[in-house]
Amino acid sequence: MYRFLLSRQWVILTLVALLLIPTMIRLGIWQMHRYELRTARNQLVTEALTAKPVPVETLTSPGNTVTNTERYRTVTAKGRFDTADEVVVRRRTNSDDEVGYHVLTPFVLTDGKVLLVNRGWIASDGPSQTAFPKIPAPPRGEITVSGRLMPDETTAASGIKNLKGLPDRQVMLINSAQEARRLDARVLGGYIAQTAPEPKGDVPELVGNDPGSEDAALNYAYAIQWWLFSAAVPVGWVVLVRRELRDRRAAAAEKETSQNEPATV
Structure with missing residues (x-):
C-alpha cells in the first residue's frame, strides 16, 4: 500500500519537504543571530x-x-x-x-x-x-x-x-x-x-539626543516561528501520507465489495 510514495508526485513532495526543513532551521538560526546582535547593540547604547x-x-x-x-x-x-x-x-x-x-x-x-x-x-x-x-x-x-x-x-x-x-x-x-x-x-x-x-x-533643531533601541524581541519571535514551521513540515507530511493511505484503502474496499455483489437477475 505504500508503493504510491514512489510515484512522481510523492517523490517531488517528499524532496520539497526535505529541503524546507533545513532551510527553515537556518532561517531560525539567522533570526536568533539578529536577536543577539540587536540585544548587544541596545546594551551598548544604554550603557553609553x-x-x-x-x-x-x-x-x-x-x-x-x-x-x-x-x-x-x-x-x-x-x-x-x-x-x-x-x-x-x-x-x-x-x-x-x-x-x-x-x-x-x-x-x-x-x-x-x-x-x-x-x-x-x-x-x-x-x-x-x-x-x-x-x-x-x-x-x-x-x-x-x-x-x-x-x-x-x-x-x-x-x-x-x-x-x-x-x-x-x-x-x-x-x-x-x-x-x-x-x-x-x-x-x-x-x-x-x-x-x-x-x-x-x-534653531538649529538639535539631533541625535535619543538614538532609540531596536526591537530585538521581534527577531526572537521570528526564530521560534521558523523552528515551529520546520517541525510542522514532517508532521504535515505524515498526515498527508496517512490520508492518502486511508483513501486508497477505502477505494480498494469499495472495489472489492462491488466485485463480490451477486449479479442482478
Missing part, C-alpha cells in the same frame, strides 16, 4: 547614554576611530565656535522627515585642536539647495558644549555617496579626515551631535 559625561579628548584624538562602545557617550569640550569655516551637510531630515541640512561647525578647543560639532537641522532655502542657507549664529566667545560622540560617516556605513562638485560650503558626509584636509588643522576623530547649550528659538 547612562554614562557620566567626560571631556571629549579622553575618548578621541586626531585620526582616532570612534568605537561602538564610545558611540553616544556624552562628552564635553571647552573652546569657541569657528563660524567662518562652517559647512552644511546636504539631504538630512528632521523629526518630521523634512529635507534640509545639518549644520557642521568647527569648535576650536583651548589647545588648538578642532572638534566637529553637528549643531542641528535647518530647513533648506529652496528645492535646488544650491545657495548657502541662513544659519543662526552660535554663542560667541569661549563656552562649554556637550554632545553625543559619533563615529565618522562613510559611504560604506551610511550608503550616502560622497558627491563631488557640490556648491560652496556644502558636504555630503561628516568625516573628520575630510574636514582635517579642508581646514588644515588637527581635527579630533568623529564628531559630536550637540545637546547643550540649546539654541535660542530651537
